[in-house]
Amino acid sequence: DTGVSQDPRHKITKRGQNVTFRCDPISEHNRLYWYRQTLGQGPEFLTYFQNEAQLEKSRLLSDRFSAERPKGSFSTLEIQRTEQGDSAMYLCASSSWTSGREQFFGPGTRLTVL
Amino acid sequence: SQQGEEDPQALSIQEGENATMNCSYKTSINNLQWYRQNSGRGLVHLILIRSNEREKHSGRLRVTLDTSKKSSSLLITASRAADTASYFCATFPGAQKLVFGQGTRLTINP
Numbered sequence: 412d413t414g415v416s417q418d419p420r421h422k423i424t425k426r427g428q429n430v431t432f433r434c435d436p437i438s439e440h441n442r443l444y445w446y447r448q449t450l451g452q453g454p455e456f457l458t459y460f461q462n463e464a465q466l467e468k469s470r471l472l473s474d475r476f477s478a479e480r481p482k483g484s485f486s487t488l489e490i491q492r493t494e495q496g497d498s499a500m501y502l503c504a505s506s507s508w509t510s511g512r513e514q515f516f517g518p519g520t521r522l523t524v525l
Numbered sequence: 526s527q528q529g530e531e532d533p534q535a536l537s538i539q540e541g542e543n544a545t546m547n548c549s550y551k552t553s554i555n556n557l558q559w560y561r562q563n564s565g566r567g568l569v570h571l572i573l574i575r576s577n578e579r580e581k582h583s584g585r586l587r588v589t590l591d592t593s594k595k596s597s598s599l600l601i602t603a604s605r606a607a608d609t610a611s612y613f614c615a616t617f618p619g620a621q622k623l624v625f626g627q628g629t630r631l632t633i634n635p
Contacts, residue, residue, distance in 0.1 A: 434604065453613045453625030454568070467621060502568065512556055512617050516568035 413437060415517035417503050423523045424493055432520045436505030443486050444514060445478055446502040447471065452501055460486060488511045493524045530626055531614060544601040546629040548614030549594075556584040556617045557590055559599050562628070563610040569598075571612075601631075609633045 416435045425428050436443050441462050446454035456477070459467045462483040472478075474495075480486040490497055500521050504514040533543045550557070559571040574590045574597065587600040601608055606614045611630050615623040618634045 433559060438541035444621075444622065451627070453615075453627050454623075456624070459619075459621045469622075485623075504568075512558065513570045514623060515570070516560075518567045 415503055415505055415515055417501075417517040417520050420518060421519055421521045421523075422525065425525050426493060426495060428493055429489065429491045430493055430522065431487055431503055431523075432503075434486045434487070434488070434503030434517060437507075437515055438484075439509075440505035440515070441483065441509040442506045443480055444504040444506075445486070446504065448500040448502055448519070449498075450463070457488075457501075478497075490522075491499050493522075496525045498522055498524045528560075529624075531629040533629060535630045535632075537634060538604060538606055539611065539634050540606055541586060543566055544561050544604050544608070544631055544633075546631070548599070548626055550597075550614070550616045550624075550626075551595065551618075554566045554616045556589050558615045558617065558623065559586075559588060559614050560613045560625075561595075561610045562613065568613075571627045575613070581603050600631075604633045606633050606635055 413460045443460045444490040448454040457469050458474050458478050460480040461479050475491045478488045496514045500519040502519045504516045529616045533599045534629050554572050556575045556602045559570050572583045572588050574588050585602045590597045609632050611628045613625050615625045
């Protein structure tokens with residue numbers, strides 16, 4: 412499968428713990444995005460990378476959140492000191508110049524904070 | 526914050542009927558896209574319409590865009606059980622991010 416992959420698919424953690432999610436984009440895509448989706452809502456933009464550069468961050472991305480894309484390939488999203496309000500689906504997407512404005516989404520990581 | 530608002534929030538129809546979903550947005554856009562989401566496959570891109578286009582077709586899908594009213598509609602003709610999903614409009618206002626609406630939950634009854 413050459414689509415966007417995310418790991419893990421599900422994560423249950425206790426409040427106050429740190430969690431890290433990984434996203435592997437489609438190999439030739441130089442743009443990578445993170446979104447968060449809560450139940451019954453559409454995805455909300457968190458951050459965007461072009462190659463290894465993080466070019467935009469949403470106000471939703473508090474200082475407890477950090478994202479990296481060290482070599483311009485896979486990306487990680489870390490949440491420190493998790494809170495119950497962080498419970499959501501975290502979606503990763505990628506795109507390229509040739510894919511136009513279409514973004515290709517991964518299956519998501521569902522986070523539950525107890 | 527989310528820009529688009531879909532209407533209706535939920536829609537239930539019989540297989541074979543047509544389904545129409547509407548989307549309104551707030552700011553100017555470069556393009557508008559429709560995505561489908563179901564539990565099995567995640568978010569899948571359906572169709573993109575540019576701001577200078579008024580109508581676009583793809584298979585059983587027809588999308589219209591009225592930039593003067595800041596609205597779009599998605600028509601699915603001859604619905605099938607496999608069309609059961611949530612449908613989201615997403616605007617591309619010029620930055621790299623997509624701004625999604627809250628979605629329409631479509632149920633196709635056999």
